[in-house]
Amino acid sequence: MKTSFKFFILAFVFATTLTSCEDVIDFETREGVQQLVVDAWLTDTESRHVVKLTLSQPYFDNSAPIPALGATVIVFSQDSTAYQFTDEAGNGEYVYESPTGESLIKNVGESYALYVNYEGEEYVSLAQLNPVPKIDSIAYEAFTLPIVVNDTLPSSGFIAQFYATDILGRGNAYWVRYRKNGVLENSPDDLILSFDGGFTPGADTDGLQFILPIRQSINSFGDGLYQDGDSLEVELYSLSLEAYFFLFQVVQESSNGGIFAVPSANIPTNIVNRNSGSAKTAIGWFGISSVSKLSTVIDKAKARPEE
DSSP: OHHHHHHHHHHHHHHHHHHHOOOOOOOOOOOOOOOEEEEEEEETTOSEEEEEEEEOOOTTOOSOOEEOOSOEEEEEOTTOOEEEEBOTTSSSEEEEEOTTSSOSOOOTTOEEEEEEEETTEEEEEEEEOOOOOOEEEEEEEEEEOSSOSOTTSOSEEEEEEEEEBOOSSSOOEEEEEEEETTEEOOSGGGOEEEETTBSSTTOSOTTSBOOHHHHTTTOOGGGOOBOTTOEEEEEEEEEOHHHHHHHHHHHHHHTOOSTTOOOOOOOOOOOEESOTTOSOOEEEEEEEEOEEEEEEEOOGGGSBOOO
């Protein structure tokens, strides 16, 4: 007991020291070179594809992104079919609408190329379509929070999990996304990645059912537990290894804060200027994914009882 009390006192003093030694420091930062920012993620489940082009801004500039207008945007399939994207709204969102209602992203294993011509510079990227497993089911059970997290939210409700089995063969990566009552949970904390059904490479999970923490990652406790009548849609995106490590670093940088934060690092890009001698570069990512989906409506009569 004496040791634990000393530990408590030392921890209190340490915390007090940290909070009492805060000084405001003013410093100047250089704006850096403005770059083209490419946000292009296409899937095999949509017939309307969007490539968003903006311009980079200074680190402390929180204003709305500046659209990159007047660009030429084309996606090529592996058989060299060209799909022209147009910015008819003039907002930097270049759109291709399939006349057949089918996605231009079709064949697993094939590669697709992105071409962007902006202000005389030609940028290119290549991505491969990987397979994705079927989501077998979604289950949910009654649950009561052991402590009150938010006085405005119910402390009782339901927690959900999805069931899927990793594709046999090491090196399959996935991105889990979900919508609660039609709203995509898209905060940095909701960027859920899985490698071979586990968290990271090296785990012995190949070909097995996704591990429990991944299956239950579709619960956002900041928004409260699921309630009777809530809708839930789960999406599982296939990722290339390069896309997995790109998003993995996005997760690291978005959660890099506090007293143990490390210096920020540039997130990699697969957008390349065809002219290697040009000083103009681009950032962002071109990704393509196969997607499996499953949705349900929470029904308290079908919920598993609370354990």
